Amino acid sequence: MRTVIHLSDLHFGRIDADIIEPLVAQIHELKPDLVVVSGDLTQRARSSQFKQARRFLDALPQPQLVVPGNHDVPLFNLAARLLQPLRKYRRYIGEDLHPVYLDDEMIVVGINTARSLTIKDGRVNDRQIELTRRQLAAAGDHMVKIIVTHHPFDLPTGPRYHGLVGKAVPAMRAFALCGADLLLAGHVHTSSAASSAENYDIPGYSALVVQAGTATSTRGRGETNSFNVLQVEAHQIAVHRLGWEPGEKSFALAASQTFVQRGSEWFEQEQEPDAGLSAGPAASGSHPPAGTAAG
Helix, strand or coil, X not given: CEEEEEECCCCECCECXXXXXXXXXXXXXXXXXXXXXXXXXXXXXXXXXXXXXXXXXXXXXXXXXXXXXXXXXXXXXXXXXXXXXXXXXXXXXXXXXXXXXXXXXXXXXXXXXXXXXXXXXXXXXXXXXXXXHHHHHHHCCCCEEEEECXXXXXXXXXXXXCCCCECHHHXXXXXXXXXXXXXXXXXXXXXXXXXXXXXXXXXXXXXXXXXXCCCCECCCCCCCCEEEEXXXXXXXXEEEEEEEECCCCEEEEEEEEEEEEECCEEEEECCCCCCCCCCCCXXXXXXXXXXXXXX
16 A cells, blocks of 8 residues: 655645644655645745745655646746746756656656646646556556646536646546546645546546645635545555644544545445544544554
């Protein structure tokens, strides 16, 4: 089993500073195998904001896999936006815009969906889709295959205030061919976990789609600051959402879901009362104890 911490939409430049220290401490207590950040590290892609984000990442456990978001592209500096949209991201966060993490149990591939010609929307291109397909296909069927983007390939059924990433449909078809299991994203500042079968009719295939809320920003959209803790193993993934409790100055378990794979499709498993809490990060209202989510 692997423990993956999923953070998103940090938005340094517009954060709740009281969250940073407790968040770092609790992530260390969880002893993750990988920390994933799915974009929007800054509010306006300024050097000072990237430096703050860099200090935050340096305080977190390694290894890490990070991808940029649309807020990491300059908004008002048109020359930088068009000619070097991710120059500061590359300088302060990382040169690799298609990062890959690989161990004995999982492969995680990051895809850059940020584009200079749009304000908030994102897109993937054919080259990115094909490269990701080849990398995941080469990993073998015994591996859990994870894709990380800022903009989502799917969202739960219901009102949508953000569009899906451009070329989502051909991308999902390619992901079906290589057996992608889990899609992690952010952008919408609300958390969710569901099967892609709700919105994609791909015979014999579905992926588990997990959204993270904003971990540190004051730009909430009706949901408290939160992050995800995923317990990942072959054919089963548990998704725990930890939400910020201002009075306690800590994150507490807000929701847990478990999904199981049958064939090449993912299904939510009905929870027994308190199921998953003993093996999860924490009971509601309590601190995540050190190591309880570790594999």
